[in-house]
Amino acid sequence: MKFHGVLFFPVTPFAADGSLDEERLAQHIESGVAAGAGGVFVACGTGEFHALSAEEIERATQVAVQTTAGRVPVLAAAGGPTPVARDQAARVGRAGADGILLLPPYLVSAPQQGLVRYVEEVTAATDLPVVFYQRGTARLTADTAAEIAALPGVVGLKDGVGDIERMHRIVRAVRAVPGTEDFQFFNGLPTAEMTAPAYQGIGVALYSSAVFAFAPEIALAFHRALAQDDQALVSRLLDEFYGPLVALRDEVPGYAVSLVKAGVTLRGLDVGGVRAPLLDPTPEHLARLSELIDRGLEVVGA
Secondary structure (H helix, E strand, O other): OOOOOOEEOOOOOEOOOOOEOHHHHHHHHHHHHHHOOOEEEEOOOOOOHHHOOHHHHHHHHHHHHHHHOOOOOEEEEEOOOHHHHHHHHHHHHHOOOOEEEEOOOOOOOOOHHHHHHHHHHHHOOOOOOEEEEEEOOEOOOHHHHHHHHOOOOEEEEEEOOOOHHHHHHHHHHHHOOOOOOOOEEEEOOOOHHHOHHHHHOOOOOEEEEOHHHOOHHHHHHHHHHHHOOOHHHHHHHHHHHHHHHHHHHOOOOOHHHHHHHHHHHHOOOOOOOOOOOOOOOOHHHHHHHHHHHHHHHHHHOO
16 A cells, blocks of 8 residues: 555534534545545544544445545544554454554553554554554654554554654664565644655655645645745745644644634535534634635635
């Protein structure tokens, strides 16, 4: 399973009664794949994994698999308490996913060997390839990352910590392990485009784009500009779109998800609001988001 291009993390639409809206999820995913997504990561962070039931994760994965119809890889999330993560891993396997994004264990801080054990026990519950998500309570040393990378079934590491020096050491340590030539690294920070140039410099070219969920024109233009070393366009988008978006995102905890979901609705597909404990954007913030989207589209000529 090899990824290229912009990675799509769809939101999870909810109907008026609060239930999973499978029809709109299918529409949302189809739109992203048609726009050129390199992979679909369903029911993950942007998809409100934290607020979904095990049954909803399984059903969302089924919808994603049916909608993509093999055009791009589909990964779904598992994480939290070990028994729960093992159950989720089995469920997304039954749903037909191509792989799993393994989120950290719930709340507790663990020693490094405990994190290795967590990955071992969850991967034992599935035959699917696993990408481990470093963030929150799961912060790896270079040695631990190399040990996890060598585990059967582990094919990638996504970084949500943002410590470039630590991540550089991790990349070098993993690359020194025989047989990890195809191991993939991902920049998983919120609004990853802001740090994509820095991560590219340490050998981490793949990144998750939340913006792709509501403005694929902007996300794809940035990705092309970065690949073609078009520094003028990269800088302009960072200054006029991504930077102000991050400033807005940082005003309210949880806006890394709430703004994305609101952006999808602003662009024409009503995907409902976010579940607790997140909050939907205020009218003022929605207006600012709308202006930012218009500005980004103007910059890329869309």
